Amino acid sequence: MNIDILLYIIFTIPILIASFQLEKLNQKKIFFIWLSISVGIIITGIMIEDDSNNEMRNISYFGSQMLFIFLIIQKISRNIYFNIFKREPEFGKFSKNKIDYIYTLSLTIGTMILPFLIDSCIIHKF
Template identity: 50%
Template structure:
């Protein structure tokens, strides 16, 4: 196992922690801001690693470092209108729940995986050209 994969897994731990343990606590402003600051720190580590590393899989670390931040932003953007419409918190899980929760889960999952790639390929590469 090379260093890029180890760093990717280490940077991915806060994201998994949010999904498993603190997802319902994200409605509290202090918890959300705490995780937002952690995700910005993780993103800075990923950017620095991308710019200063010479390893072959450094792009994996860079993309993985964006996932926590993008998840938090998507979750917050979707949570606000969801709560206003349905008068309850969205449930982010693949099992059970109502059909709208499954749609929310699908949107957040696809967005968390696809947006880092789209941001890198469409925005940053166009700006640097």
């Protein structure tokens, strides 16, 4: 197994753990703990990327950003959702409300796509 793929899997495990604790992420203390973990993972990913001599970015570099992006998207979309519908959104469950699927899709797709978009649109510009 390639070390890059192994690091990607290790960097994405905290996303799975955080996604099962979405109710607890509403507490500021828990959210900042997860946010500090995500910043630590990003720093680790950047340090690993700087040590490699590849012209292309490693997949572990993008995996290290996913938890941070997941937390930011979750916080923003949850606040918007709660202000509009006056209830907590359901993530990854079979809900009777179809609007919860939009919340789930925005979290899932945004977490997967945004690291690549940020790198191609912002990082490569500098």
